[in-house]
Amino acid sequence: MENIKDYVIKLGKNSKEAFKIISKAPTKQKNYALSLIAKYLSENADYIIAENKKDIEFTRSKGRPESLVDRVMLNEKRIKGIIESINTVILLDDPVGKVVYSSRRPNGMLVNKVRVPIGTILMIYEARPNVTVDAATLILKSGNTGILRGGTESYHSNIAIMSLISKALEDAGLPREVIQYVDKTEHEVVDELLVLDQYIDVVIPRGGEGLIKSVVEKAKMPVLRQEKGVCHVYVDKSADKEMAERITVNSKAQRPSVCNAAETLLIHKDYPYKKELLEALIRSNVKLKGCKETIKIISGIEEAKEEDYYKEYLDYIMNVKIVSSTEEAIEHIRKYSSGHTEAIVTRDYFEANKFVSEIDSSTVMINASTRFTDGGEFGLGAEIGISTHKFHARGPMGLMELTTDKWIVYGEGQIRE
Template sequence: MTALETQGLAAKRAARVLAVAGAAEKNAALEAIAQALCLHQDAILAENQKDLDAARAGGMKQSLLDRLALSPQRIAGIVEGVRQVAALPDPVGEVTRMTRRPNGLIIGKRRVPLGVIGIIYEARPNVTVDAAALCLKSGNAVILRGGKEAFRSNQAFVSVMRSALETAGLPGDCVALVEDTSRKSANELMGLTGYLDVLIPRGGAGLIRAVVQNAKVPVIETGVGVCHVYVDAEADLDMGADIIYNAKTSRPSVCNAAECLLVHEAVAEAFLPKAKALLDEKHVELRGCPRTAEILGPCVVPAAAEDWDTEYGDYILAVRVVKDADEAIAFINDHGSGHSEAIVTANYFTAQKFLDEVDAAAVYVNASTRFTDGFEFGLGAEIGISTQKMHARGPMGLEELTSSKYIVYGTGQIRT
């Protein structure tokens, strides 16, 4: 057996134990993890610093370094996420349907864990803990395969969590980390059909595309974030400027950051200078349509065709002036990635039209796209944000990590 097959077998055995663990056992394990993360914070930060030093030496850009970096505040947020997951209702065992047939059979549908979940992700060490916590609470074992940039951080997190699990009386193999960060291990994980029940990629477009195209294991596709903010003719322009500033600059490297600003032609001359004044604080590069350039001048880089479909993950924003809400909606449905889209308007009917017609996992009225997040949605954390339409869509929490089984009660019925 390969090292990954050995991990897969151990995870499968651990998943059987975890599947029948009660909510109290799983919550106790999650609290043990939370306490252990606090206790070992300094050691985790020391390993993260090694990852950061290596990434800087390798020329990683600042927006990606921000994804990689941990701090006492970020670890506190991770710990709070673990505790939020523990506080959520346990979905396992929930009966979602129960009916009696004419022949007397009682047929129900009950939530059950998926089994063993594999996750392939990039330089986001917080995903290591978020994913483990959600998988544990939903009764699933997890095999984590992070990127080489965050390997030391991930290794420190997983070591702490495995020890905490064993202290709490659950198998440490409920959480495993793939030690090999080469492409070979990713390819092997994609084909681990005898051990994995589902594979979830979380990262950039290239990673997601590679997993979807090459995996033999069933895949839940998480999405690229080409997100838009549309400022309508009846928008509060100050609100709109604040929203685009937050959606673009609070963390430009994440998938719920805005990549494109659409502005109604009736307010473009008043709004664009107002928005630019805020965006200039973060030195955001604007790539705009001809009308945007007319209003703002030579600071605007002429937008190329590919700019309307690009997830920059950086301080770059595409800007386009549109004639009305219909054009904005059509543009979003043509160029968006189905992740998160926002409208700023005081018109109720325009807002409802936007909600009805925009095809995305999360659609906002008068709020930043940056809220598309498991923690912000009250899920504790999320395993990823799905832009597909089968089984799971949007931030994937506990319910999305369960399947179902039919349970049938009879009194001796036989089929004739």
């Protein structure tokens, strides 16, 4: 029986061999493989949903919260959305070979900086099976190879999806090892993969704090990571009443189980519709935790503790704090934010500019929901994650972020004096 170390080494070697082919594959062939993935997902939607039901039953049998069940769930609408994102990626420019800098030097040399694939990307993620498709799609189009390790909650869904991806690769004339899935569920497999830096060039963890912390501590290769999403909405005193309600409710309640859902609402003390805004959230089944000033507005609200402002609830729970100025809102966000997404609702141009210039998060929204921080919504087709760090990428990561730089110099016999 193959032991775990031999298993992961085989994955690594297979990826390196497949990289020799996919890194040179023409755009037309990569797009054809993507079109086949979309086709096979569409033709086998019932099969995927049937396998997904096994994962939903397993997740519920473990007593996991419904917010996690929602992350696991696939239905016709979500599969249609996955297929649409693949078709969008097909239409995007191939970043491989793109010249991002060019200079003719005084000695006649031509210096170019071009984008090239990174290599083998290890993706470790939890719960959401759509990540399997997003990751495979972007890794393939950007000329990389991928080793994917999803969560046990989505095991059957991921295996079903990967069988279709493998078939699409082969039918497009590409090695099925371009995208490999780790079908062993032992935790030791991840530990072994994280020290396989001779084969794996970068690891991208996507999940809870525990997963990300573990990967950062154990990985020998660079980690491109996304921290938790403690996102904020700040309603300025000049905000339009209807706009403030729509944006705040959407940011929290449209889908609270995802990282771009807002966790804290900041309201300027002079905003005249504070009570109406809070009531709109309550009508949307949001449980509020508020500061002392918030509790004075609506009785029965639980008082927010200091540690609550650091929490990523991923649920119908929201902190509320009344602030005296935009400056106080900015200071609050600086202290408690995870650097993901912050939004301001205002009709004041100068307050909006102040907020944008002084907030140091990957994405800042002006009069728009935090829920828009997403690769698909930003026109990237899909995303492999949302980086809250500043190297090598920040914010939603798409095709371009899965490439790196290569300098190419054209000379005619020049030597350095």
